[in-house]
Amino acid sequence: MAFSASGLPFDDIRNLFDEMPGPDEHAAEDIREREAQLTKPAGSLGQLESLAEWMGTWQGRSRPTVTRPLIAVFAASHGIAARGVSAFPPEVTHQMVQNFASGGAAVNQLCTTYELGLKVFELALDYPTGDIVETDAMDEKGCAATIAYGMEAISGGIDLVGLGEMGIGNTAVAAAIFHALYGGEAADWVGRGTGVDDAGLTRKAEAVAAAVGRIGSTRDPLEILRRLGGREIAAMVGTIIAGRMERVPVIVDGFVTTAAAAIVHAMRPDAIDHCLFAHCSAEAAHGAVLQRLGRKPLLDLGLRLGEGTGAAIAASIVRAAVATHAGMATFGDAGVAEKGSEPRPPTTH
Ligand SMILES: O=C(O)c1ccc[n+]([C@@H]2O[C@H](COP(=O)([O-])O)[C@@H](O)[C@H]2O)c1
Numbered sequence: 001m002a003f004s005a006s007g008l009p010f011d012d013i014r015n016l017f018d019e020m021p022g023p024d025e026h027a028a029e030d031i032r033e034r035e036a037q038l039t040k041p042a043g044s045l046g047q048l049e050s051l052a053e054w055m056g057t058w059q060g061r062s063r064p065t066v067t068r069p070l071i072a073v074f075a076a077s078h079g080i081a082a083r084g085v086s087a088f089p090p091e092v093t094h095q096m097v098q099n100f101a102s103g104g105a106a107v108n109q110l111c112t113t114y115e116l117g118l119k120v121f122e123l124a125l126d127y128p129t130g131d132i133v134e135t136d137a138m139d140e141k142g143c144a145a146t147i148a149y150g151m152e153a154i155s156g157g158i159d160l161v162g163l164g165e166m167g168i169g170n171t172a173v174a175a176a177i178f179h180a181l182y183g184g185e186a187a188d189w190v191g192r193g194t195g196v197d198d199a200g201l202t203r204k205a206e207a208v209a210a211a212v213g214r215i216g217s218t219r220d221p222l223e224i225l226r227r228l229g230g231r232e233i234a235a236m237v238g239t240i241i242a243g244r245m246e247r248v249p250v251i252v253d254g255f256v257t258t259a260a261a262a263i264v265h266a267m268r269p270d271a272i273d274h275c276l277f278a279h280c281s282a283e284a285a286h287g288a289v290l291q292r293l294g295r296k297p298l299l300d301l302g303l304r305l306g307e308g309t310g311a312a313i314a315a316s317i318v319r320a321a322v323a324t325h326a327g328m329a330t331f332g333d334a335g336v337a338e339k340g341s342e343p344r345p346p347t348t349h
């Protein structure tokens with residue numbers, strides 16, 4: 001499938017939800033069958049076993065692969081950052097993109113360590129989205145074009161994609177999305193992001209409350225996305241949708257990437273079944289959001305960096321799961337006695 005960045009109207013994006021492939025139950029069955037024959041006590045590889053099955057189910061392969069894994073990092077600028085809702089100034093987004101290019105960020109080290117591809121997608125960094133307290137982040141054409149751009153991350157034969165993002169102010173935007181989707185109070189969804197102090201946290205909750213108040217009773221998830229932003233979240237919505245269409249499993253990183261998954265989930269809950277949640281971020285509300293999505297994260301390492309760092313670590317575990325499943329000998333091949341076999345009589349010379 002080729003996706004044009006020239007811009008799909010929202011209706012075309014909605015239509016994709018009717019065409020999404022489902023789980024490949026035959027592949028899942030083959031994987032469970034082989035798993036039972038591998039040289040280990042049944043169930044002893046724990047979650048590695050369920051990860052191998054999940055990969056095969058969504059890749060549609062009895063022998064899942066992780067040969068071309070990619071961490072896709074989306075970077076965007078946010079008008080709301082000018083309100084002092086972050087501990088860092090907005091120009092850090094640009095500077096960190098340069099740092100990604102020169103190999104100096106945390107995600108670079110993880111991708112090198114685990115031999116993962118890394119691609120950074122810049123989303124009009126010089127043109128921040130409007131301040132969502134005052135105005136919509138995007139118009140429909142721009143939002144749809146950004147979703148289409150994110151779909152491009154699924155190309156070139158990659159077989160696993162991890163989502164990452166960079167954007168000063170985007171934990172406020174993600175909190176606004178969760179507040180709009182799930183209600184409650186703004187304070188339920190905001191956290192300290194890059195480390196705002198108490199005054200910054202109060203400003204952030206007020207800004208999120210005002211932005212969500214501005215969009216009123218908007219309930220359509222794509223409209224919530226369009227009105228609250230940001231571009232990196234829209235692009236990641238595109239990657240999640242394209243991953244599903246193209247049978248490329250997706251690893252969601254932390255709080256901000258989960259906002260993209262939450263939009264897709266709100267459109268159709270099972271449309272994120274091909275997504276793995278890498279970790280529970282230390283950003284305060286992430287655990288509550290994961291509960292809303294009914295998903296248990298793989299890891300809980302106290303990470304709150306973004307950039308796809310948690311997704312990269314989770315990708316290494318998925319790769320371990322696929323490698324054990326693919327490479328291990330069966331009891332029959334290796335001549336290892338199975339559980340409950342009669343002991344062999346001692347050999348006499
Ligand atoms: O996704 C997360 O779990 C996460 C939690 C805290 C911070 N971040 C990163 O920090 C930036 C946003 O923080 P802030 O305080 O500027 O809103 C952005 O670049 C994110 O990648 C990301």
Ligand SMILES: Cc1cc2nc[nH]c2cc1C
Nearest residue numbers: 088092166194305306307
């Ligand atoms: C330095 C820095 C690195 C980041 N990486 C992702 N978000 C970030 C935010 C800051 C501030």
